[in-house]
Amino acid sequence: MPYQFKLPDVGEGVAEGEIRRWLVKVGDQVAENQPLVEVMTDKVTVEIPSPKSGTVVDILAAEGQVVQVGAPIITILEKGEAAAPLVAAPTEAPVEPKPVAPKVEALPPTPAPTMLGVLAAPSTRRLARELGVNIDRVTGTGPGGRVTDEDLRRFATTPVAPGPTLQLEERVPLRGIRRRMTESMTRSARTTAPFTLVEEVDMTELVSARERLRPTAEATGIKLTYLPFIIKAVVQALKEHPYLNASLDEGKQEIVLKKRYNIGVATATDEGLVVPVVREADRKSISELAKDVETLAGKARESKLELEDIRDATFSITSLGALGGLFATPIIHHPEVAILGVHRIEKRPAVKGDQIVIRNMAHISLSFDHRIIDGATAARFASRVRSILEEPGQLLSELD
Numbered sequence: 001m002p003y004q005f006k007l008p009d010v011g012e013g014v015a016e017g018e019i020r021r022w023l024v025k026v027g028d029q030v031a032e033n034q035p036l037v038e039v040m041t042d043k044v045t046v047e048i049p050s051p052k053s054g055t056v057v058d059i060l061a062a063e064g065q066v067v068q069v070g071a072p073i074i075t076i077l078e079k080g081e082a083a084a085p086l087v088a089a090p091t092e093a094p095v096e097p098k099p100v101a102p103k104v105e106a107l108p109p110t111p112a113p114t115m116l117g118v119l120a121a122p123s124t125r126r127l128a129r130e131l132g133v134n135i136d137r138v139t140g141t142g143p144g145g146r147v148t149d150e151d152l153r154r155f156a157t158t159p160v161a162p163g164p165t166l167q168l169e170e171r172v173p174l175r176g177i178r179r180r181m182t183e184s185m186t187r188s189a190r191t192t193a194p195f196t197l198v199e200e201v202d203m204t205e206l207v208s209a210r211e212r213l214r215p216t217a218e219a220t221g222i223k224l225t226y227l228p229f230i231i232k233a234v235v236q237a238l239k240e241h242p243y244l245n246a247s248l249d250e251g252k253q254e255i256v257l258k259k260r261y262n263i264g265v266a267t268a269t270d271e272g273l274v275v276p277v278v279r280e281a282d283r284k285s286i287s288e289l290a291k292d293v294e295t296l297a298g299k300a301r302e303s304k305l306e307l308e309d310i311r312d313a314t315f316s317i318t319s320l321g322a323l324g325g326l327f328a329t330p331i332i333h334h335p336e337v338a339i340l341g342v343h344r345i346e347k348r349p350a351v352k353g354d355q356i357v358i359r360n361m362a363h364i365s366l367s368f369d370h371r372i373i374d375g376a377t378a379a380r381f382a383s384r385v386r387s388i389l390e391e392p393g394q395l396l397s398e399l400d
Contacts, residue, residue: 002077002078003051005051005074005076006071007070014041016068017041018067019064019066019073020038020039020175020176022037023036023047024036026059027056028056029055030050030052032050034049034050035049035050036074037073040176040177045304054078054079055076056074057076059073059075064175118145118146119142119146120146124147127152128147135147139151176272177271178272188332191250193371194332194367195367196367198327199364199365199366200361201363201385201386203360206389206390206392206395210226213396224286226345227265227293230385231293232281234315234317235263235282236394238381243377244315244377245257245258248369248372262277262312263315263316264317266319266330267297271303276299276310286395296309318339318340326344327364327365329341337372338381340364340385341364341365347359364386
């Protein structure tokens with residue numbers, strides 16, 4: 001009998017997964033442990049291997065479909081087995097047949113009849129976004145109807161014939177990271193009482209220190225951004241203000257004060273925002289934090305984050321660097337109770353003593369759950385982060 005493979009439990013607490021991309025199609029021969037499908041669960045994309053060797057006879061879940069753990073997703077006919085007959089043999093005496101309508105021949109199946117959307121490599125989908133092309137409208141000429149880069153370029157340069165109507169809108173399926181982000185943001189807005197406090201920070205000393213240290217760091221293969229220094233400043237402030245390194249257990253009506261410092265770092269990717277976690281940030285040097293940040297960012301951009309990379313954050317930081325704007329109101333990453341936004345550093349006039357001078361200034365914005373943290377506590381925390389960043393001597397001593 002054909003073997004129906006069910007979506008396995010790919011991580012603790014994971015109840016469902018989204019089918020990101022099938023790596024096989026109906027009719028393919030597969031070997032045991034050969035990757036079958038990419039599945040996204042809780043912002044982590046994993047490859048699910050085949051438990052059997054045989055032939056793919058049916059794909060039961062479409063790309064973009066959310067499937068519960070334990071639900072069948074693919075049917076494999078194992079080697080040496082015959083396919084089940086389409087019609088069971090009669091066990092009773094035949095009866096006089098009734099007149100029936102003329103038989104209509106069915107159309108031959110497409111290469112992947114149960115899949116939604118077009119087949120295309122991640123790099124091709126990225127090119128489609130860059131070209132502004134709706135990839136679902138492109139006819140693929142590659143194997144199995146796969147859309148190629150050349151198909152995209154041909155489509156993008158083909159003139160559109162004039163007609164009485166124009167396409168005034170485009171609908172894009174809400175899938176993958178963007179669907180998870182939508183769910184996360186909705187949950188945060190529904191369950192927290194957010195409040196945002198903004199501080200202005202004189203980053204001049206930190207900018208100068210980073211410029212001095214960057215050549216040495218790069219010589220050892222370390223990309224030295226401002227983020228490791230900010231993580232260190234945040235951790236120090238969290239130790240002094242433990243209610244910001246916490247979560248709320250609503251069932252037991254208890255505030256859970258965390259004794260570990262796992263800092264989530266919001267990272268933009270082509271598919272949306274993810275928040276990988278720098279674990280045990282209090283035990284790491286600036287150099288070690290810089291390595292962790294770069295490694296996690298690379299894995300996020302390549303969709304290679306593992307479940308362990310995104311779990312158990314106790315506090316998060318979001319920074320858009322040079323694109324960071326003047327300031328914003330970050331959304332709390334539930335179930336955490338606070339998040340720090342770090343915004344663009346730029347030269348601005350500032351008062352130092354009795355003089356107006358040009359300094360490297362930036363804003364930090366702290367969004368916090370007002371159910372747990374009062375305004376005074378939040379203000380003291382933000383002020384402490386500001387003072388550490390403005391006088392970064394201690395941070396510089398922890399470079400190695």
